[in-house]
Structures are given as structure tokens and as C-alpha cells.
Amino acid sequence: MRIKWLENPNIDFMGKRKIAYAVSSVLVLVGLISLLLRLTPLGSLFGIRQTWSIDFTGGRLVQVYVEAPIDQVRSATIKMGLRAEIQNVGQAHEFLIKYKEDVEPDSLVRGLERILGKKVRLDRAEHVGPKIGAELREKALILTIVGLLVILFYIWLRFDILFGLAATIALFHDVIITWGLHSLFGFETDMTVIAALLTLIGYSINDSIVVADRVREYLGRFRLIDVSPKDLERIFNDAINSTLSRTVITSFTTFIVVFSLLLFGGPVLFNFAFILTVGVFVGTYSSIFVVSSLVLDWRLRGLRRKGK
């Protein structure tokens, strides 16, 4: 099998970078607003449901299987004096019950059985105390910061500061857009989301490195002083074009995988699969249109300054 447009492609990526900047800005803005409303107290001012999971807020979560409609389960929990949030997950009759009251899962199951008159199977129960919730929050934050720092340090070591800076911006770009979309849909942010976001960061950097590596290789053929702005733009385009087939194919195989995880992986892995499915696109896009574009623009500015 041969894919025609992947052989010797000659696409003017860098010529379209102004449009890409606009698209990215809009997406980042939407992501930021979504994150602010879903995950900060700001959202509760407007009565928007917060989507931090009990991993971070503390509380209880019980998943049960009972052959009853969701309304009956809901009214049963109200009868038991719980201010619970109830969701249907996976197949029918599988319910996720979230609440803050100090009621043991065993007594919840017994109460449901008594009120509904049906057998209730306890599938999952989680209880996170407020202390652990705060600790996990702190850990997630440290995790993200240390993860970022380590990667950036490595990139600065292997490449240069311009690329390092551009990569940093791209990482924020990727995380904000992907996480923002995830929370926009009202999905919960739990510990696996943090892990998925860090994986996305790794993937996105991976992609950027392949392009940057080629840019460096092509740039090596010129003496920097001889490079005209036009040459520079061409070098970037050439580097992106000659790695394009690899970029497309790897993104494609990764996409196949995370998408099948999204379709078949079930509720436990849903958050993870969602973040990475969206992330494959955002991460690939950003290595071309955020990292390469920014580095090109910064270098062009440098050239102009030298020219004067």
C-alpha cells in the first residue's frame, strides 16, 4: 500500500502559521474558560457543576448493580436522607452513587435493597477522607510540575532554549485544550486524568522532537549567517514535510489504539482513553503549528535584528 500524498509532500505549513495561531488561541481560550468554570470556585458562583472527582475533594462513591430504573434508585437514596448524585454507567442497571454523608456502602446497599425490594450487588466503593483528598491534590500538582521540569530540562540540554520555550508553550496549549474539552463535557477529573495528561505531554514532546531533530539536521547544512528568512522558512517546511509521513502514521496507529480503548475499554478506562484520543490530534498539531511556528518566528525576529 502506498499513500500518494505522503510521498514527497510539499505543503507550505509555515505559511499558514498565522491562521494556526488564531485557531490555537480560540481553542486555548475555550479550554481555559471551561477549566475555570468546572474546576475552580468561580464556576459554583454560576451554579455550574464542579467536576473534581472524590480523589481530590474527598467523599464517597459507590457503584452498584440493581435491576431498577434510575429514578427509583434516586428516590431511594433521598428516602435514606442522602444528598446523592446518581449516574448510569456502562450498561443499564449499573449505577454510580456519589455522596458526602457518612454512610457505609454496606448500609447503603442494605437500605437500597429494603426500599427497592430487589437484590443489589456492590461493585465498587471508594471513600476518600478530606485529608487524603487535599494530599492527592497536592501530589497531582507536584507531579505535573516536576514532570514538566524534567522534560524541559532534558530538551534544553539536547536542543536549545528557543525550542525549550516553544515546547513549554506547546505543552500548556495541549493540556489546556484537551483537559478543557474533557471538562467541558462534564467528565470528572480524577487521578487517571492527571496520568493521561502527563502521558499526552510525553507523546506531544516526542512528536516535537522528531520535527526539531530534522530542523537541526537541515540547518546544519547552512552557516547560520548565510540563512535568509526565506531559506529559514523553507528549511522548517522541508523538515516538517520530510517527517510528515512518520508523524501521520504514528499518530494514526496511536489513534487506532486509544480509540479502541475508548470504544471497548469500559468506564474504568474511559477518562484515560478520552484524554489521549483528543490528545493525539492536539499533540500532533502542536508540534507543527505551535513549536515549529514559534521557533521559526523567534528566529526570524533574530535575523531581522541582526540585519539592521
Place this chain on the structure above:
Amino acid sequence: MSGKYLWRLGLIAALFVGGIYMLIPTYKLLTMSEEEKQRIGRQQLFDLKKKALNLGLDIQGGMYIVLSVDKSKVKDPAQLKDAADRVVEVIRNRVDQLGVFEPVIQKVGEDRVIVQLPGVVSKERARNIIGKTALLEFKLLADDKVFADFLKSVDDLLRKRGNFTADTSQVGPFTRLLVGYEGDVAVPEENWDKVDSILNLPEVKRLIPPGYQVLWGRTITTKDGKKLRKLFLVQKRTPLTGAHLVDAQATLGQQQMAGQPVVHITFDRTGAVIFARLTGENVGKRLAIVLDGVVQSAPRIQERIPTGNAQITGIPTLQEAQDLAAILRAGALPVPVKIEEERIVGPSLGADSIRRGMIALGVAFILVVIFMLLYYKVAGAIAVLALLANLIFILDVMAMLNATLTMPGMAGLILTVGMAVDANVLIFERIREELRKGKSFRTALEVGYANATRTILDANITTLLTAIVLMFLGVGPIRGFAIVLSIGIVINLFTSIVMTRWIFGYLIEDRKMQAVPI
């Protein structure tokens, strides 16, 4: 020159066979139904589990509990240091009595203990066994007269404070909340909170006779279904504790206790001497048996007991009596603990999760294989072989390191399928590029591998760095993911760069192929 690469090919084949062989027990365990597990019996199942890859609680079902040691109860800072260690020891003893396979009990940080119980889903029972301090104390009850005077003085105080509407009846504002039960003072369920808050008033606390304290009894359900808790006034002094206990056994009682669960306890020599003196000096008085600050029962001492035997009555079910006996035998926790975090996964959800994970893995693998074969032909087949080896070796290395496969780990495994081919894609694309420039296959192969390897290393090291950060800083589920990811990356470097190069070498050098379809 023939055969230069043959031994390498043999090595690959040997690794494959060995790798697959190591995974047979895991495969058996994963595909076994509940009925089969019942049938082969406990011992054989344990043996199988020992050989197989450890499966996380989220796959096989079980409980995960994080306990914290109540530091406020430790006076001596030196004691705190080993308090958590002692807690681990005691809980291990207790869990052993439950017969759980490979429980994990470990100290984390200074004051945390993590308990993992695979296969245990009865939360209440496990919580009773793990969370109870099991501090057993024997305390003498105050005389009835002293207790009655105390109750009266509380009435008087509340009347004086006047925030209880003036009452002309004989019954005082406090005693009105109480009832008599079996000759003791008891509190009906609806008044528990009120009575408790009154007893906690500083003014009321000052009325308690010096050297005494008020303790609640355990919850009793009366014949007409009402719930009560008795109140006791006991001496603060504790002449005897469970520390002197050597044995505890649960039985159903005889004679007047017929059919009632009873826990018989036996003291050591010192304990027996203390107990004999205590009972001898206080015949006719009542002795409260206090467990974790709650009075279990308060029998009247009939005579001196020289044998060092006592019994605890008033336990609702035999199962609870057995659990109580078990934790008494294991010893009391040196400090109270608090449950900070609990996660339970039922066995059916775990089975469902792993089934879904396998389907996702299967679908992803087949699609990637089809694509690689179509796009890269024979070279694609070599990459697929490397991918397969990668998956098998990851599981093998995990089994060797005694690591645990969790659902997030499963996600990491699936992700590896997508990302592992990346290295080969980079190499193959580079080879194609060189071929397009008109180079011979042999040269293109050399250049392709040489150029792509640097990029692959750079790209993989960043991912590996993230994975390592996740592994060291991550908690529970994330760690499982990070372990798989890191192992996968390292193995991937071998399978996708070295192994594929060997196979190409064999085809070109040994089999004298001019070019491999790519």
C-alpha cells in the same frame, strides 16, 4: 559467511518461547471461571496465583485501605516512631486470621499504613478487624448510690442554668432523657446526641466524682426493636488490660447463656494474679469489661477467680464473637487508627474491566498489525514481530519484578501497542527516503537505522522521564500505569531497534536477499 545472524535468530526464538511459557499460568488464571476456581480448590489456586503475574485489586476484586495513626494519642514522640510499625505488625496478625491470599500491609511515610486485601469485599467485617484498636480494659463500676447522686446533680445543674424550660414535675431535665433497662441506666436512640452533648459540657464534667469517668455501653436492641445504649460510671483506674491476655476463643454459651455468643479469655501468669486479687478484693461489686472505650458488659463479681479466665458476653452474633476473639489474640493496636481512604472493587466489576481491556487490546493489536502489513509489507511483518515480543516481554519482566498489573497498567500496555511501532515507523520512513534517493537497499538500511536511532533515543528518553516521575511521585493506580510504560519503553528500544535489525541482517546477509519489500 552463511549463518552470521543465525544464532541471533535462534536467540530471538528462544526468548519468544520462554516468554510465552512464563505467561501460561497468568493466562490460565485470567480465563478461569469462578466455578473452576471453586473446583480446583484453595491450595491449587494459591499455587497458580503464585506463579502468575500479580493482578491488581481493580482486576481481581478486593479492598484497599489507608489508615493513619492517631498521633494525638501518642504522648511520647519516641513511641510514635515505632507506633506505625507496631500497627503494621498487629494488623498483619489479624489479617492472617482472615485467610486472605497475599495481603499487602505496609507503612507509608511516618504515620500511614496501607492495607490491601485481594478478594475481600465484606467491608464491614474487614473494617471491624482492621480498624478496631481492640484495647481491652477491666474497670470497676462506681456504687449505684454514687452514680445516682451524679445524675441528680446534673439535673440540678441544668435546672439552675434554666435553659431547659422550668419543669414542675419530679423528673429532672436530664434523667427525663434516660430509661431503666435490666436494672441499669440506659439511653434510647433518639436521645443519644442530647445526652452526649450534655455529658460533654464542662460544667457537667466537673460534677463527675474525682477518679471516675462516664462510659457508654454497646448498642442493644430490645425485644420490641428499640435501640438502647447503657451509661456507666466507672473508675478511671485500669487494674488490668488485654496486654496480659494469652488466648481468646469464641463459643456459644452454656446454661443460662445458652445459645449466646461468648468470648472466653485466658490471662498469662501475671494477669491471672492481678485478676485473682481484683476479683477477690471486690466481691459483690461490678466489673466493667471495656473494649475500645465502650462497655461490653458489667457482670457482678460473685467470688474470687484464681484461674485467670474471664468471659465477654453480650456480642450479637457468633461471627462477631469469632472476629473479636481473633483480634484479641492478635493484640491491641498501640494507638487508635483512623481510616483515611478506602477503595473496594467487587469481583464482577474487576472481571468485566479486564475482559473489556483485553478486547480493546485485541482490537487495537489486530488493526495495527493489518495496517503495518499493508503499508510496510515484509518490513511491516518484522515490526509486528517486534511489537509482539514487546508485549510478551513487558508481562514477563513484570512477573519477574513481582510487579502488579492494574487496569491503568492495562491501559499502558495498550498504549504501548500504538507507540511501540513508532520507532520502526521512523526507521522505515528513513529507509524509504534513502531508497527514493536511489541508494541500494543495503546502504539505505544502514543510513536509516543510524539516523533514526538518535531521534528514537531522544523521543523515548523524554517519555521515560515522564514515566519515572509518575512512578516515584504517583499514587496507587498511576504507579501501575507508570511501571508498564517505563518497562515498555526500555524493552521497546531492544525489540524495535536491535531485534528488527537482526532480522534484516539475517535476510540480507545470510539469505542473500537483494532487498526486503518495504
